[in-house]
Amino acid sequence: MQLNSYLMFDGNCEAAFKLYEQCLGGKITMMMTHKEAPSADNVSLEWHDKIMHACLELKDRLLMGSDCPPGYFEPPQGFYVQVSVPDPDEAERIFYALAENGKVKMAIAQTFWSARFGMLIDQFGTPWMVNCEQVV
Template identity: 75%
Template sequence: MQLNPYLMFNGNCEAAFKFYEQCFGGKIVTLMTHKEAPSAEHIPTEWQDKIMHVCLDLGSRLLMGSDSPPGYFEPPQGFYVQISIDEPAEAERIFHALAENGIVKMPFEQSFWAFRFGMLVDQFGTPWMVNCEKGA
C-alpha cells in the first residue's frame, strides 16, 4: 500500500503545483483542466482553466491535487503533509521556500527527536511539517 496526499485548492492549484515542482525538484506528469474533461459543457466559463487533476512525481511518492468546484472549497484543517529530508541544507532550503509568504507555526530548529523540525502553512494554505533527523 502507498498513501499519497491529495490537496484541494480554491482556484490556485496550478500556481501551487508549479511552485511545489520547483521547490521539491519533482516533475508534473499530469495537469488536466476542467475544459479537457468530458463534462466541460457543464462547467462555468470562469472555471474552465482551473485544475481538475494534477500529479507531481517526486520519485518514490506522488503529490496530487485539484481545484475544488465553486462553493465546495474548505480550508485544510486537522492534518499536515509531513516531509522527511536527510540532508540538513536541503531540509533548510525547502522549509524556507515553503514558508515564504506563508505562516510559520513552529520555527525550523533542533528538537529532541530531530536535528531540525518545523511546521508552517504555505502561501497556498497547505500545512507542512519538515523533519530532518540527521545532523550535518
Template identity: 65%
Template sequence: MQLNPYLFFNGQCEAAFKFYEQCLGGKIVSLMTYGESPMAEQTPPEQLNKIMHVLLCVGDQELMGSDAPPEMFEQPKGFYVSLQFNDPVEAERIFKTLAENGTVRMPLQQTFWADRFGMLVDQFGTPWMINCGQAS
C-alpha cells in the same frame, strides 16, 4: 497499496503545483483542466481553466491535487503534509522556500527527536511539517 496526499485549492492549484515542482525538485507528469475534461459542457465557464487533476512526482513519491468547485472548497485543517529529510541543509532549503509568503507555525529548529523540525502553512494554504532525523 500506495498512500498519497490529495490537496484541494480555491483556484490556485496550477500556481501551487508549479511552485511545488520547483521547490521540491519534482515533475508535473499530468495536468488537466475542467475544460479539457469530458465534463467541460457541464462546467461553469469560470471553472473551465481551473485544474481538475494534477499529479506531481518527486522521486518515487506522488502529490496530487485539484481546484475544488467554489461551493465545495474548505480551508485545510487537521493535517500537515510531512516531508522527511536526512540532510539538514536540504531540510532548511525546503523549509525556507515553502515559507516564502506563508506563515511559520514553528520555526525550523533542533528538537529532542530531530536535527531539524518545523511547521508552516505555505502561501497557498497548505500546511507542511519538515523533519530531519538525528544523525546516528
C-alpha cells in the same frame, strides 16, 4: 499499498503545484484543466482554466490535487503534509521556500528528535512539516 496525499485548492492549484515542483524537486506529470476534460461542456466558462487534476511525482510518492468547485472549498485542518529529507541544509531550503508568503507555525531548528524540524502553512493554505532526522 501506497498512501498519497490529495490536496484541494480554492482556485490556485496550478500555482501551488508549480511551487511544489520547484521546491520539492519533483516533476508534474499531469495538470488537466476542466476545459481539457470530457465534461468541459458541463462546467462554466469561468472554471475552464481551473485544475481538474494535478499530479506531482516525488520519487516513489505522488502528491495530487485539484481546485474545488465554487462553494465547496474548505480550508485544510487536522493534518500536515510531512516532508522528510536526510540533509539539514535541504530541509531548511525546502522549509523557507514553502514558508514564503505563508505562516511559520514552528521555526525550523534542531530538536531532540531531529537535525531540523519546522511547521508552516504555505501561501495556498497547505500545512507542512519539514523534518531532517538525526544521524545516529
